[in-house]
Amino acid sequence: MFQFPRFAFDAEADELRSQVRTFLEAERASGGFVPQADCWVSAADPEFSRKLGSNGWLGMTWPKEYGGHARPMAHRFVVTEELLAAGAPVAAHWIADRQTGSHILQYGSEEQKHDILPRIAAGECFTAIGMSEPQAGSDLAAIKTAARRTDTGWVLSGRKIWSTGAHFSHYMIVLARTSPAEGRNRQVGLSQFLVDLSLPGVDISGIRDLGGTPHFNETLFEDVELPADALLGIEGNGWAQCMGELALERSGPERFLTSLIVLETAMPVIARHADDRRAGEIGSILANLRVLRRMSLGVAELLERGESPATLAAVVKEMGNRLENDVVAKLRGVLAGIPKAEWPDELGTLLRDAVLHLPSNTLRGGTTEILRGIIAREMGMR
Amino acid sequence: MAGGMEAGDLQMIGEGLERILADAPLEAIDHAGGVGEDMNALWQTLYENGYPLLCANEEHGGMGGSLGDAAFVASITARHALAAPLADTVLAIGILSACGIEPAVYRIAISDPLNEGAPLAHSTQSDAVLVFKDGRLRLEPHSPGQVEPLKGAEDGAAPRGSRIEAMEDIAAPNWLTAEAFHALAALVRSAQMAGAMQAVLDLTLTYTSEREQFGRPLSKFQAIQHHLSDIACETAASIAAVEIASDALAADPHCGARTIEEIAIAKIRCGQAAARVAAGAHQAHGAMGFTREYKLGRYTRRLWQWQDEFGSESEWAIRLGHAVLAEDEPALWPRISAPL
């Protein structure tokens, strides 16, 4: 039923991979970063993002005229998976590079593309996602934030919540209602807006996550006046555009590599205590990760062909999230019986951090239950 | 993909096989190549269409497929719940041909060199057994009629002692180690599991859309939808896992250490998926799925048996894990990110 196309890296991709590895080793050795679990949401370092930008590793697939590097999806995949595997601090630019930039490229005005994309590609402009609201989580079409047309543009009012990184972001793509629902069909009448977060009337307040990190935010829009070109794409097409964004958001390697760094850090001490029980868990985790990566690459291949493989992306995210939780649980089992005194210094912190992030994997970007519903719908059950 | 035949040719061969199996009566699917000397009509048809020789070299009268192509056929036969030892025969003849032996066409069962006491699958259906022992490749005669199948086992699996006599007995080429031989058969079992899971998915989708409780089809209940989502995801992962391994084998027909690792990954992943898929499908089917009559068991019984044949997912995982942990600088990422 769900087939993931084959995919092959070219020689340039292999070359790129070794460049990224060399860069990361040097950064780590010089104290440029300390590896962190769940790094794409919890480790923001604008300085590090700028370094990636100057290496040409952001906005990789975008046209050169907008500051991009006109490289295939596969090359971006190489860079992102290497960064995740190393636990590098990539949270500052992650959302801008992954989805907002591509979205602006597809739906933005020429002016926006020339103005914003080069800054994202340079690692200087960060963005946030404004979908969820206090009363509209899984049921996204229930949002109340609304935009009304004026002579000069739009006025936006409402409240968004859980926006990762909004506190350091320059822009947010906000989903808002621009005309009433048609009876039970609430997916009509929604539109997307590219909102400059420095505008008057925007008020961002941080929310600390389970582990205590200020990570996501509540954003209040009080009659924020937007220029006409803040409307992204087509008025009333917001739902479909949002779903396209989610295909980019759901299928990438961040859906199964967030806790790999913890396991990798533990490998030497596990090796010193190798036995069948421990080896069996390691072999099983390796098998699962390798296969999921192959599936994720299949989605990248479809994106490269210009398709929007929303359901396959949901499959990758659903399985990836379950696996993430499994990896941490199994790792605790594998470490059982190995004296703490022998653990590498950073392992305890990494593991506690990974545990504290576990509940978020199966929530953010669409919950497990919602993803299973999407998959069931594709099979004609709903 | 390197080696083997053109993808288009393979596709056509697959479609032909699909047609034959789809048209065959259930009785023949369940018993083709069964006890006795007289091949039944279905096996005869498969034989006349050259399927057993798929992976034999062209100079041996075969179609020149790579050993990885055996996985492709295996997946199709499993999707149709074919009892006959076609997949094992295709692999066995492919191995013999790769070792320079022009194969006479028998129904061939494969003995596991790393697990000598293991029951021999297709024991009641085969007239020869391919054995790898002490660096030698032997094709031994077998009398299916004299075998008592194990209770609760599928496809006439039965214990088997060793034989003195052999139709073929050669020193195996260097590349063909006991590990490689074991792995090749494990790939066939992985592909069979992936194929059977596709059938289970289809069957469960149909059943839950037709059966009604509380005034609506089972498929409308969210808990049932989630079982099916799980089954579909695990099946998709299994197909991807088998593709990784058969692509690796196509590029490395002598099944070196790296390829054996890819096969390990396939057998681990498919074995794990099989458990989840079988459990979910049975849950969604209710008591009907627990009957001998209903079709589901023809697939799930085999899934459980194939999990264990030629190394269970746990055995392979232990071996794979030890290989990683034994490195000077043990790390997973280099293996996860290795070229596909």
Ligand SMILES: Cc1cc2nc3c(=O)[nH]c(=O)nc-3n(C[C@H](O)[C@H](O)[C@H](O)COP(=O)(O)OP(=O)(O)OC[C@H]3O[C@@H](n4cnc5c(N)ncnc54)[C@H](O)[C@@H]3O)c2cc1C
């Ligand atoms: C770390 C993190 C970062 C996030 N970042 C962002 C962001 O940057 N931007 C943004 O817009 N949002 C963000 N979110 C919000 C995220 O998208 C929502 O949490 C998610 O959509 C679920 O909504 P909710 O939290 O309101 O839960 P609810 O929708 O209230 O769901 C609660 C539970 O009920 C289940 N449930 C709900 N509806 C159904 C149903 N129909 N059938 C079965 N079960 C159901 C859910 O699966 C879940 O288990 C983030 C969330 C987290 C945890």
